[in-house]
Structure formats: structure tokens, C-alpha cells
Amino acid sequence: MPIDGLVGALDGPLGVSWGTRLAATVFLLATIGFVSALFWAGIAGMRSVEDRFSTRELAQRFIHSFVPIALGYLVAHYFSxxxxxxxxxxxxxxxxxxxxxxxDLFGTASIGIDYAVLGADPIWWVQGCSLVLGHMIALVLGHDRALALFGDSQTATRSQYWMLALMVGFTYLGLYLLSVANG
Structure with missing residues (x-):
């Protein structure tokens, strides 16, 4: 509902196309801001366990663990x-x-796209598995970095509770959105 209201408010003065684009851009930036805020909250939580490193240092040392998540979402989004x-x-x-x-250089100009080549279920499984796998790899990378930084396994494990909660939340959200879209 909020995006519809923003689109409606912007369509009048800007026209339908520009109003929709501007509203989509605003919500894209809001989503990026929200995810960034959650990341920084996870980093701050990590620092509350062991304050040897600054929040900025921890962010720089753990950001690599989010690359598999981004790849998982990329596969989930663009597979079909x-x-x-x-x-x-x-x-x-x-x-x-x-x-x-x-x-008709190769005799294939009249061939169309066969949407029956993959059904909704296999697409959903690839999307879901890519999300879960991306998050699992991210957790392993994060824990490996925590062990290297904090030394003992108990501190490393406690430092990762914040990011674990964050990644489980992102995984749940991604799977929920996939299930809603798939009916």
C-alpha cells in the first residue's frame, strides 16, 4: 500500500512513467538503507562481545562474508x-x-520461447537452494574470520550470534518472499 500511495502522489505532477520510476527508486534506496542499517547493527553487536576492534574495522573485516549472500540472491532473482x-x-x-x-540466418527465427521447459517448482527449488546455500557459506566465512580475529572459539562464537540472527532473518525473508510469489 505505501508504494501505491507514493506512485499515485507522483504520477500527477510527473506523469505515470516518471512517477513510477521515482517511487521505485525511493523504495530501492530505502531497502538498501534498511539492509545497511541491519548490517551495521550486527557489526555493533559483534563489537559488544569484544571491543578490541572498532566498528569500522569489524565491518571491513567481515564484509566479504556477505558476497555469497549477494550471489545467492543474484541466482535466485535471475535464474528463470x-x-x-x-x-x-x-x-x-x-x-x-x-x-x-x-x-533467418540459421533457420531458427520462427522459434519462440518455450516456457514449459521449466515449471514453477524447479525454479522455486533453485531459488530457495541458492538463498540457503549463500547464507550457509556466509556463516562459514564469518565464523572463520571471527576465529582468526578473536583467537578463542568461545569469543568467536559469541561474536557471531548477532550476524547469525541477521542472516537467519534474511534467509527467512527471502524464502517467505519466494513462497508468497509462488502461491
Whole structure:
């Protein structure tokens, strides 16, 4: 509902296209800000266990553990797009690169995209597994870095409770959004 209200308010003065784009940009920036705030809260929580390092130092030393999460979300988000649109890329677009219908270089210009090649269930499983796997790898990387920084395993483990809670929350949110989208 909030995005609809913002879109409606901006559509009048800016026009439908620009109003929608501006509203989407505002909510994208808000989402990035929200995720960043959660990351910094997790780092601050880590520092509350052991204050030998500054918050900035901890952020710099643990940011690498979020790369697998980003890759997991990238796979989850673009998997079906790549599967379906690569059929276009190597099917009709390669034969008729300008899309004029006058060229058929490889005899595949009339081939369409076969959306039955993958159903919703396999797509959901790939998306869900990529999210879970990305978060699991991130937890391993984070714990490995904590062991290297804090020395003893008890302090390292306690320092990771904050990030564990954060990553479990992100995993749950990602899987929830996938399940809602899949009906």
C-alpha cells in the first residue's frame, strides 16, 4: 500500500512513467538503507562481545562474508530470466538480430520461447537452494574470520550470534518472499 500511495502522489505532477520510476527508486534506496542499517547493527553487536576492534574495522573485516549472500540472491532473482531469455538469444535473435523478420540466418527465427521447459517448482527449488546455500557459506566465512580475529572459539562464537540472527532473518525473508510469489 505505501508504494501505491507514493506512485499515485507522483504520477500527477510527473506523469505515470516518471512517477513510477521515482517511487521505485525511493523504495530501492530505502531497502538498501534498511539492509545497511541491519548490517551495521550486527557489526555493533559483534563489537559488544569484544571491543578490541572498532566498528569500522569489524565491518571491513567481515564484509566479504556477505558476497555469497549477494550471489545467492543474484541466482535466485535471475535464474528463470536467464533460462527463458537465453532461448531467445540463441534461438530467434541469433537468426534475426535486428528483429525485422526479413532474416533467418540459421533457420531458427520462427522459434519462440518455450516456457514449459521449466515449471514453477524447479525454479522455486533453485531459488530457495541458492538463498540457503549463500547464507550457509556466509556463516562459514564469518565464523572463520571471527576465529582468526578473536583467537578463542568461545569469543568467536559469541561474536557471531548477532550476524547469525541477521542472516537467519534474511534467509527467512527471502524464502517467505519466494513462497508468497509462488502461491
Amino acid at each position: 530470466y536467464v533460462v527463458f531469455l537465453e532461448q531467445a538469444q540463441f534461438g530467434f535473435l541469433l537468426s534475426d538480430p535486428l528483429g525485422t523478420g526479413s532474416t
